[in-house]
Amino acid sequence: MGILAGQSAFYYLAAVSVASAILAITRRNPVHSMLWVLALFVHVAGIFLLLGAEFLAAVQVIVYAGAILVFYLFFLMLLDLPVEAAGPPFGAHWPLCAAAGLAFAAFAWYAHDPGLVPAMQPVEPATRSPGSLRSIGMALFTQFALPFEITSLILLAAIVGAVVVAKRKNVP
Amino acid sequence: MVPSVPLGACLGLSAILFAIGLVGFLGRRNIILMLVSIEIMLNAVNVSFAAFSSHLQDTRGQILALFVIAVAAAEAAVGLGLVLALSRNRPGISVADLTELKY
Incomplete structure (x- = not known):
């Protein structure tokens, strides 16, 4: 391409x-x-x-x-x-919200420093394709093995938490 | 594959999407749409991660984006569970109905 x-x-x-x-x-x-x-x-x-x-x-x-x-x-x-379709979608404070969004965008634009990122190193071509599934899997199960397991714990906690929160208290 | 997309454009897109999600989160009154705005913000951060990963030729950005997606799934599950529990006790799921701590 x-x-x-x-x-x-x-x-x-x-x-x-x-x-x-x-x-x-x-x-x-x-x-x-x-x-x-x-x-x-x-x-x-x-x-x-x-x-x-x-x-x-x-x-x-x-x-x-x-x-x-x-x-x-x-x-x-x-x-x-x-009732949702009847009322206005935004609260009465929407100008404040729009101002906050614009302020964030302006801040991000201002804080964007081109010198922050080093220029792309000339990696040897065709040896490292960063998007390939092989390199992602290798990194995920070696270098990032502990965060990967912690992610499974987070998902387990989310499952249990969702059931506990959404369960009806007095089931007949 | 040579990345043909400039990094600054990706970061600008990420900032704009994050700002849109921020406006949606602060401004909408429907709690489900506030949660969806959080998803938009998380997705904007993922665009940033992918842009840096492509620019630096490093896989780690994509892995962090995968973790962000997993946390987004967990947040959706717990958040919608809370909304379901809320809708049993309140007439609607607008934040205007949640004023018990206000006065």
Whole structure:
């Protein structure tokens, strides 16, 4: 893929991501918001593909778009909110929120230091492909073995916690 | 594969997505949409991780992004469990219904 094609694909994906994120937080109907978030996740997966992170793109589609978003949609339909579509989506303090968002974006732009990141070292080509599943698996099960196990503990705690919190107290 | 995407553009996209998620989290009144805004923010951070991983030719950024995704899944499970428990005791799931500690 040429440089120009890659860049134009990136700018398309970035523009659609930002647009769908804005639409997601401004739609009045929560189900519409979820569908825009789905578009956002799929386009971010495309950005991961452009960055050479194929495994991360697959996990993004499977876990985020496949599992987490379906979970949210399931909850929305389970709760069946009739009043949400009537009122305004934002509270009365929305100008303050927009100011906070703009301030954060301006701060991130200001704090972005190009000298922070060293220029790309000339790694030997075709020996290290950072996105390959083999190198990720090797690092995950050797260098990051302890954080990997701790992640499984976090997921276990989340399962138990969700059941405990959501369980009905007085089951007949 | 030569990364054809400039790092600064990726970081800018990440900052913009994070700011959008921040506005959504602070501004929306529906608790489920606040949780979704947190997911948007976590995804923005993942874009940053992937950009640095691609730029530095280092796998570790992608692994940290994988951990972020796992923690996001755990957060979704616990957060939605809390919302379910909340919706049994309250008429709705708007943050305007949660004012017991306010006065």
